[in-house]
Amino acid sequence: MEVLQKIADNLLRLRERKPLVHHITNYVTVNDCANITLAIGASPVMADDIAEVEEMASFASALVLNMGTLNARTIESMLATGQKARQRGIPVVFDPVGVGATSLRTSTAKQIIREVRPTVIRGNMSEIKIIAGLDVAIKGVDSVASEDAGESVASNLSHKLDCVVAITGKTDIIAQGNRIYRIDNGHALLSQITGSGCMATSLIGCFCGAADDWFAATAAGIVTMGLAGELAHASLQPGDGIGTFHIRLFDAVSVINPDILKKGGKIDEL
C-alpha cells in the first residue's frame, strides 16, 4: 500500500517537473522510446554524436543508455556522456541489450558499468545473469535463462555494483541492496512486440529524472509498463493482434494516473 502510494507520488512529481531525458539508444525502437517518454509526461532528447552529447547531458535530468544497436561511434558517445552525467549527479539508466550475445556487447556492457557506474541497470534474466558473471544460455537478444533465484541474483549484483538492479520477465524483480520489490504486472503480449524492454528502461529514466529515490522510481517505471500491457490487452477487440496492442500501450501510458497505479499496481516488498 505504502509502496503504491510512493509510486503514485512519483507520477505526480514526474508530470509536474517534466524531466528532460537524454537517450543514446538503438534505431529499432527509438521512436517508441521517444513516444513513451512523452506519454508519461517527460520530454525526450535523442542525440548521439560525440560533438554534442556531453553538452546535451549537461542540462538533462536523466540519461538512458541502451545498447540495442551499438557501434563504435555510439559506444564512445555513451561512455563520454555517461561519465558527464554522473559527474553532474543525474541518474544514468543502463539497458545492456543482448549482453552475452556477442563479445562486443559483453565488453561494452562491462566498460559502461566500470566507467560510468550506472544508477540503475535493467535487463531480462539472461542479461542480468551475464552481467553478474553467471552461466546462461543465450539466444540472440531474447532471454532464455531460468527465472529462478532472481531475488538473490538481483540483490547480489546490486550490492556488488552499488546500483539498483531490475530484472524484467514474467515476474519483475528490483533490488537495491537488501531491499527487494517483486512486481506482478504485465502481459505475455509484451514479449511479442519489439521495444517493451527498451520502453520500460525509458520509463525508469523518466521517473528517475524527477525523483531522488531511485529504487522507488525504478519500481514506478516497471509498474507503469506492466500495467500498460494489461490495459492494452484489456482493450483489444476480436481480431486485434500485436499491432493494435503496440499502439494501445501508448494510449494506456498517456491516460495512466495515480489512481490507476494505486488500484492496478501489484507490488510486494520482500
Place this chain on the structure above:
Amino acid sequence: MEVLQKIADNLLRLRERKPLVHHITNYVTVNDCANITLAIGASPVMADDIAEVEEMASFASALVLNMGTLNARTIESMLATGQKARQRGIPVVFDPVGVGATSLRTSTAKQIIREVRPTVIRGNMSEIKIIAGLDVAIKGVDSVASEDAGESVASNLSHKLDCVVAITGKTDIIAQGNRIYRIDNGHALLSQITGSGCMATSLIGCFCGAADDWFAATAAGIVTMGLAGELAHASLQPGDGIGTFHIRLFDAVSVINPDILKKGGKIDEL
C-alpha cells in the same frame, strides 16, 4: 477564401505529380516522415550516404534536411546535397531541430543556412528565434519561447535570409518578406507525440516539390498537418490516447481532399 483555394489546388497538383522528396533526416521519426509523404500522395526517398546523396538529389523534386539526430557523417551529406539541390533549382526545406540546444546544432544550422540557402525554414518559436539571433531559453528540443511577436520575427528573418520562414506552435505563422499567413489549425495533442514538427516539414517538402509558389506550398503543408491533428483528435474514442492519435494522423492525411482543406482550413493573410 482565395488562399484556401490556392492550397486546395496545391493538393491536386501534388497528387497529380507525385513528387519524389529526398530526405536526409533523423532516425527517430524517419518512418513517420516516409509514411506522411506517402499519405499525402508524394514519394519518399531516404538516403544519407555521401557516396549517393548528390545523385539522389539530381532526380528528386524537393529536398528535406532535418537535423534531429545529426552527426558528422550526415552533416557532410546535408551540405553537399543541399548545394546540389539549389544548383538544380529544386526547393530545399530545412528543419533546424534543436538549434540552440548544443553548439553543434547551432553551428550546423548556421552553416546549412549560409551554404545551402534553404527555400523554406520551419521550426518552433525557440528554434526560429535562435536562428534570428534573438535571446531565448532552451530546454532540449522543445520550444519554451514566448510566442509573442511571431509575425515580426518571421518576417524579419524571411527578409534577411530571402526564404520562406514558418513558425509552428499554437498559432502558426508563415512569412515571405512582408507577406504573412496566420494559421489556426492544429490540436494540443500534436505536441504530445514525437514527429509532429518533422512531419509538418516533410509535408512542406511534398507540396514544394509540386509547386512554384513556395509560400502557398508551405501554408498547404502546415494547414494539412494541423487539420490532420484536428481530424485525428475528433476520431478518438473514450480510452484512446496518444498512440491511437498518432496512427489517426496518417489516416487523416491519406483521406484529406481539396474540399476538406477548403472547409477546415483556418488561414488569414495579414
Place this chain on the structure above:
Amino acid sequence: MEVLQKIADNLLRLRERKPLVHHITNYVTVNDCANITLAIGASPVMADDIAEVEEMASFASALVLNMGTLNARTIESMLATGQKARQRGIPVVFDPVGVGATSLRTSTAKQIIREVRPTVIRGNMSEIKIIAGLDVAIKGVDSVASEDAGESVASNLSHKLDCVVAITGKTDIIAQGNRIYRIDNGHALLSQITGSGCMATSLIGCFCGAADDWFAATAAGIVTMGLAGELAHASLQPGDGIGTFHIRLFDAVSVINPDILKKGGKIDEL
C-alpha cells in the same frame, strides 16, 4: 492445393522452431521488420557493427540484408556477414532496395550478389530488371517498370544466379530455375505505406530460417504478406486510412494460421 499445404506446413514449422533472424537493414522500416518477424513467430536480431555481425550470424538461422539506407559502414558489415552466413549454410535473403537509383546502390547490389551469393533475392520489377541487366526507367526507390514478362525475367535470373528470385508487384512471381509460382494475394494499399517490401523480405527470412525448401519458404513469406494486406484492408472502418491499415498488418500476421493460409492463399504453379 498441394502448394498451399506446403506453405501451411512451413508456418507450423516456423512457429515450432522460432528461428533467430539476423537483419542488417535500413533505419526507416527497421521497427516494422522487427515487429513483423515477431508477429509471424520468429525472433529478430538487428545488429550492424562490423565488430559483432559475424558473431551474430554464427548462431542465427537466417540472415536478411536490406540496402534501404546503405552506407560505407553497413555495406562492409553486409559483405562480411553474408559470407559468414553462406559458409555456415544458413539462408541469406537479399533486398536490393533502390538498385539502379544510384551507382552506389547498383555497385553494392552487384558486389553482394557476387561475394555473398544470396539464397533468395526479392525486389520489385524495376529492381529485379536492373539486377538482370535489363533497361528500365527508375524513379527513386519505387518501381515504374512494366510488369510484363515477369516469369521469364525471374526464371532467367534464377538460372543465372542459382538462387530463388521473387518479384513483388500487383502479381508476385517467384522462380527457382524453371519452377515458377504466381501469387495473386495483396492489396493496393500495401504500396501506400513504407515497408511493405522490406517486411515481405523479413517474412521470407523467417520462413527460410525454419525450412529446407527455400522456394516454398519464399512463397510462404510472400503469400503471408499479401494475405495480411487483404485482411488488414477488410478490417478497415469508414474513415480509416493508411495509418490504421499499417497497424492492422501486424494484427493480421500475428493471427494468421495454417487454415487462413490454405483458404486465402492464391498461388499457382506454372
